Amino acid sequence: DGGITQSPKYLFRKEGQNVTLSCEQNLNHDAMYWYRQDPGQGLRLIYYSQIVNDFQKGDIAEGYSVSREKKESFPLTVTSAQKNPTAFYLCASSIGTGISGANVLTFGAGSRLTVL
Amino acid sequence: KQEVTQIPAALSVPEGENLVLNCSFTDSAIYNLQWFRQDPGKGLTSLLLIQSSQREQTSGRLNASLDKSSGRSTLYIAASQPGDSATYLCAPTGTSGSRLTFGEGTQLTVNP
Numbered sequence: 001d002g003g004i005t006q007s008p009k010y011l012f013r014k015e016g017q018n019v020t021l022s023c024e025q026n027l028n029h030d031a032m033y034w035y036r037q038d039p040g041q042g043l044r045l046i047y048y049s050q051i052v053n054d055f056q057k058g059d060i061a062e063g064y065s066v067s068r069e070k071k072e073s074f075p076l077t078v079t080s081a082q083k084n085p086t087a088f089y090l091c092a093s094s095i096g097t098g099i100s101g102a103n104v105l106t107f108g109a110g111s112r113l114t115v116l
Numbered sequence: 117k118q119e120v121t122q123i124p125a126a127l128s129v130p131e132g133e134n135l136v137l138n139c140s141f142t143d144s145a146i147y148n149l150q151w152f153r154q155d156p157g158k159g160l161t162s163l164l165l166i167q168s169s170q171r172e173q174t175s176g177r178l179n180a181s182l183d184k185s186s187g188r189s190t191l192y193i194a195a196s197q198p199g200d201s202a203t204y205l206c207a208p209t210g211t212s213g214s215r216l217t218f219g220e221g222t223q224l225t226v227n228p
Contacts, residue, residue, distance in 0.1 A: 004159075035218075042120065042205065042218035043160075058215075090159055103209060104150065105216070107159035 002027045006091050006108035013078075013085070013115050021076045021111045023091035030096055031103070032074035036060060037088040037110075046089075049074055050096075078113060086115045118143045118210055122219035129196055130227050137191040137222045139206035144184050146208040151180050151191050154203045154221065163204075164191075196226045 004025045013019045025032065031050050035043040045058030049068040063082025068074055074093075078085045089111045094103040119142045129135055139149075148167045152160040164173045164180040166189070172181040179192040189206055203223045207216040 006159075040220065042220045043207075044218075045215065088157075092160075103148075103216075104162050104165050105152075105160070107152075107161070109159045110157070112157075 004091055004093055004106055004108035006089075006111050009109065009111060011111060011113045013113060015115060016080045018077055018079050019113065021078070021089055021091075021113070023074045023076065023108060025072050025074075025091075025093045025106075027093055027106060028071070029093035029106070030071070031094045032068070033092040033094075033105070034058075034064075034066065034074070034076045035090045035092065037090060043090065046076065085113055088112050118208065118215075118217040120206060120208065120217050120219035122204075122206060122222050124222060125220065126223040126225075128225040128227065131196060131198060133196050133226075134192070134194050135196055135224075137193070137204050137224070139189040139191070139219055141187045141189075141206075141208045141217070143208075143210065144187050145211045146184060147211060149180075149182055149189050149206060149208040150216070151178075151189075152205045152207065154205060156203075160205065193224075196224075198226045198228050200224060200226050 007022045033048040034046040037043050044060050047066040049055035065077045091108040092105040094105050121140045123138045150165045151163045154160045166173045166182040177194040182189045203221040205221040207218045
């Protein structure tokens with residue numbers, strides 16, 4: 001079955017530690033995205049990538065970093081510079097971007113990060 | 117900057133009712149608009165995508181309409197069932213292509 005796998009599902013971090021969230025897709029999608037979801041708020045875009053070895057900042061990129069070395073993988077690192085990292089993180093992918101009209105997003109199940 | 121508002125924030129109805137969820141957006145320059153469903157603690161599932169040139173899309177008991185000029189979309193759910201209980205989010209795609217802007221969602225509870 002094709003889909004997006006996020007790991008870990010739950011993660012606890014001490015203040016000052018960097019953590020990396022994994023996102024893997026076997027859909028052969030070109031575009032991948034990271035969103036953050038907080039209670040009572042909509043999803044906010046952190047980073048996105050339209051092609052391998054290229055990525056752009058979203059609306060709330062500060063304190064986060066990404067890489068796109070392989071088409072199927074788009075890991076997100078939450079650094080110690082992120083002041084309020086406790087949140088639900090969602091990875092998504094799409095065939096292309098909105099320009100092609102083919103940007104129906106497929107989401108992973110999410111990773112919940114809690115800072116202790 | 118695109119802003120998306122969803123009304124109501126929460127809705128509780130008895131099983132079998134027809135209901136309407138509303139979505140409004142401030143920038144009408146969009147390529148398309150998507151409606152998603154999110155179950156508690158889970159990822160999002162795409163329900164319907166309406167292209168900017170379309171007026172509506174239907175899938176089973178779901179019907180979504182789009183009035184781009186007025187910045188509005190509605191999701192109509194017919195004959196609601198307890199299994200429809202979830203949060204429903206709308207997200208227009210701006211003409212930059214890659215940027216979806218999400219509303220905060222409508223939390224729907226359908227009571228047996």
